[in-house]
Amino acid sequence: MTRSLLAAVVLLALGAGAMAQTPYRPGPHNIVLPADWQARFIRTITVDSAARRIIRTIYVNPEAFAAARPAQPLPDGTFLIMADQRARLDADGTPLRDSVGRFIPEPGWIAIAAQQRNRGWGEGYPPTLRNGEWEYARFNGDGSRNNGPVEACFTCHLVTRAQQDFSFGFWDFVQARR
Ligand code: HEC
Incomplete structure (x- = not known):
């Protein structure tokens, strides 16, 4: 290996080490939406909301789906996604339903x-x-x-779900799973 190549390798290794040690800074930037989440994440529960005329689905990363256990804190790395779709409406603005009574997503x-x-x-x-x-x-x-504020996320989940590891739907899903 030439001397300059060796120097470059050493610098790269130092750089990677420095990145790994970047101190944790609180904030939403820590969460990066994986580009492949729709293909990879697992759908847990889906709720039709008549009041909001939306369909709300909670997804979880497959690693946490497999590792989560009832009455235990959720595993490190648990990544929960709550994704909303607009319900298809009839001419009066009422959500249409499919043959089993569920809303139909746009x-x-x-x-x-x-x-x-x-x-x-x-x-x-x-x-x-x-x-x-x-x-x-x-x-x-x-x-x-979306750079909107996230304080309310913390306060509401803290007040209502501190005993359920701050999770709503996925926690309940894990408790009910056999
Ligand atoms: C006023 C209370 C409240 C606020 C504020 C709130 N949430 Fe929630 N969150 C809920 C409830 C209740 C659910 C369960 C789903 C439902 O009922 O719609 C939920 C579910 C979730 C879920 C699905 C995970 C799970 O296990 O259910 C995620 C992810 C989530 N919220 C993120 C957020 C984020 C991000 C914010 C802030 C932008 C936020 N929440 C603000 C009450 C709240």
Whole structure:
């Protein structure tokens, strides 16, 4: 190996090491929506909301789907996605139903909310906000980041679901699973 190539390799290795040690900084930027989530994530529950005229589905990464156990905190790396679709409406604006009574989705997403937990996350949030090791993030229907505020995500999930590892639908899904 030439001396300059060796130097480049050493610099690259140092650079990678420095990146791995980038200190955790709280915020929604920690959550990156995987480009392949629609193909890879597993659908857990789907709820038709008549009031909002939407269809809401909760997805989870396959690793957490396999590892989650009843009455246990959700696994490190659990990545929950709540994706909303517009319901197809009749002329009066009432959601149409399919043969088994479910709403019929219009194509595409209207909004995507995400929460993810990882070891070491959550540091720096005050106790009035901190949700264990969870972060929250919002995305637009096309998957681009939505920079709207996320404080309410923390407060609502903290107040209502601290005993369920801050999860709603997926927690219940895991408890009910046999
Ligand atoms: C006022 C209370 C409230 C607020 C604010 C809120 N959520 Fe939730 N969240 C819920 C409820 C209730 C559910 C269960 C699904 C439902 O009923 O619509 C839920 C479900 C979820 C889920 C699906 C995971 C699961 O296990 O159910 C994600 C992801 C999520 N919320 C992220 C967010 C994000 C991101 C924000 C902020 C942009 C947010 N939430 C703000 C109450 C809230």
